[in-house]
Amino acid sequence: MSSYEFRQVDVFTSEPLLGNPVAVVHGADGLSDEQMAAFARWTNLSETTFLLAPTDPAADYRLRIFTVSGELPFAGHPTLGSAHAWLEAGGTPKGAGLVQECGVGLVELRRDDRIAFAAPDLIRGGEVDEETLGSIAAGLQIARDDILGAQWCDNGPGWVGVMLADAESVLAVTPDHAALGNHKVGLVGRYPEGSECAVEVRAFYPADGVAFEDPVTGSLNAALGQWLAGEQLPxxxxxxxxxxxxxxxRVHVVSTGSTTDGRVVWVGGDTLTTIRGTVDL
Incomplete structure (x- = not known):
């Protein structure tokens, strides 16, 4: 048994307990896959991450991301929270930004007012077939015509992005999780012009057979930004x-460039450490 530096970071909030927490274990190169998976099950958080030495010379660090049921190639709030933890523990970037090595490859991060990651390429995008949309509408307990737009937004977890008429409609949804089945659905709807936020987002997905609404979802917001930023949204x-x-x-989305010269969607949020110490594994 060895002791490892540990942090729990609240992501997408500047106030404790109002964002999405991620557990971060530092210097985890000596841990086996089973030890990582066992600790992730024990924390019972949506994600637990492990910081390791990079294998790619271009990366500042390597990150492995575990849910209670398995490993993910990429996830948004664990990326931001782990970058925060690495920097807070004294990590020194090789360049002006950060480069994270993870299952999807190298992910670029930048540090301005807050940490932001460059949205990875979609594994699957484009239109959603009618059978899938009908099934999703039934699971959300809304009419098919209430869905004003939909796109595959899969950058690893397998999201389907669904646009409703407005933020009020998104907040009113009461899903039938059994009917929603294995669909991983991200809802988005606009707030009136001049509001604090442009849209309300909600994310539903099954985890080990248990229905779940994710508090704040970086990967989904990244894919929604790739779909909507500069088109249907600013x-x-x-x-x-x-x-x-x-x-x-609060998820800050910025689209830079254009579709012709390499558009990049950056997804950022405030981060703060709520727990720090050591863990014996």
Whole structure:
């Protein structure tokens, strides 16, 4: 048994207990896959991450991301929270930003007012077939015509992005999780012009057979930004998420460049450490 430096970081909030927490274990190179998986099950958080030495010389660190049921190639709030933890523990970047090595490859991060990651390429995008949309509408307990737009937003977890008429409609959804089945659905709806946030976002997915609403979701907001920023939404906007589950997540989305010269969507949020210490594994 060895002791490892540990942090629990609240992501997408500047106030404790209102964002989405991630557990971060530092210097985890000596841990086996089973030890990582066992600790992730024990924390019972949506994600637990492990910081390791990079294998790619271009990266500042390597990150492995575990849920209670398995490993993810990429996830948004664990990326931001782990970058925060690495920097807070004295990590020194090789360049002006950060480069994270993870399952999807190298992920670029930048540090301005807050840490932000460059949205990874979608594994699957484009239109959603009618059978899937009908099934999702039934699971959300809304009419098919209430869905004003939909896109595959899969950058690893397998999200389907669904646009409703407005933020009020998003907040009113009461899903039938059994009917939603294995669909991983991200809802988005606009707030009136001049509001603090441009949109309200909600994320539903099954985890080990248990229905779950994610408080604040970086990967989903990244893919929604790739779909909507600069098109149906401004190139720079703030998304609210977590309202229904009594959180106050704020996700900052910025689209730079253009589709012809390499558009990049940056997803950022405030981060703060709520727990620090050591863990014996």
């Amino acid at each position: 190139e720079t906007y703030v998304a609210s998420q977590g309202t229904v589950v009594r959180r106050r997540g």
